[in-house]
Amino acid sequence: MFTIPNMLTFFRVLLIPVFVVVYFLDWKWAHLAGAFIFWLAAITDWFDGYLARKLQQTTSFGAFLDPVADKLIVAAALLMITHTYNTLWITIPAILLMSREIFVSALREWMAQHGESDTVKVSFWGKAKTTAQMLALIGLLSELEIFYWVTLGYILLYISTILSVYSMAQYMMAAWKTIRRHA
Template sequence: MNLPNSLTIARLFLIPLLVVVLLTRFPNKEFIAVAIFLAASFTDWADGYVARRRREVTTLGTWLDPVADKLLVASTFIALVEMGLAPAWMVVILIGRELAVTGLRNVALAKGFSIHVSGMGKVKMATQVFAITSLILGTQFSFLGLLGRLALWLAIFLAIVSAVQYCRQFWLQVGVPEKSSRFREPVLSLRKHPEGDVPTQR
């Protein structure tokens, strides 16, 4: 197994550890949780960078990397809802968006093309990382809690806009379906007539 895939798998192993730390009561757990979360987020950048730099992009890595990203963010947000640090409806929107985009990508792959990550999607991911970090530390520093809630609203906006971009990219690749047969233009045909062949429409 190459280094980029090893980093991705390491991120997967950090997810349950992060959730346990968040949901367990002990002094200064917030700092440990943030350290684990940022380390996992760093591997998200590092695995892609190393794979491109060393030309070690693999099918496994291409599939596993976005799955690990979504599991990390979704698991952390769900833990924050349990802790009362994030509204459940916001988390539902963010996770629902991730599932919808993943579904589009899977359909695209089945049709033989891929949907590339947009710039807006990358900004959305960075905003989510900032929001999660601020919300966790907000239990110790109130001003960070406020920043985290504002960042969460921004993440919602970016999630919706980037989802629309992905849908547009998908439909541009798939193409517009053909017109229904009942909207077809009239076709001229010839029918027999006592006075000769007469064109008719059908």
């Protein structure tokens, strides 16, 4: 349980309240500092997966906790940008992204109960969605207009939303035979 990858995942979970508190502090660089903490969490997500494979330290607990940690910090970030920007142009993609995460997590759990978890493994499109989403959130959280970070954040938020819906549809199609058989 106390492998290096699992410790990185625990660290990411512990970063969530720090991220939220720092982001809402009443000082000039709070949003930029919050974006940096979110970036740090995103990097640890990549490292824990890489190290788990490289060091052969994959565990069932890590396989459970890693996506939970990801979803928690992304949900917090989506709520925070929804609050900060207070516009439908952020709120609608945020709702779609969170809804997709809940739906796909439930689908994966249901498929695992029927011995079909390999059918809905993470796909290329799911990974592309995650990359676009993380970069979008960093840009939007930072509120930096330098180098068009916020504009890029908006664009990537919409790209990640499109990829999110597309990858959800792919997972549904992959699971459809099992759903029909057990529904």
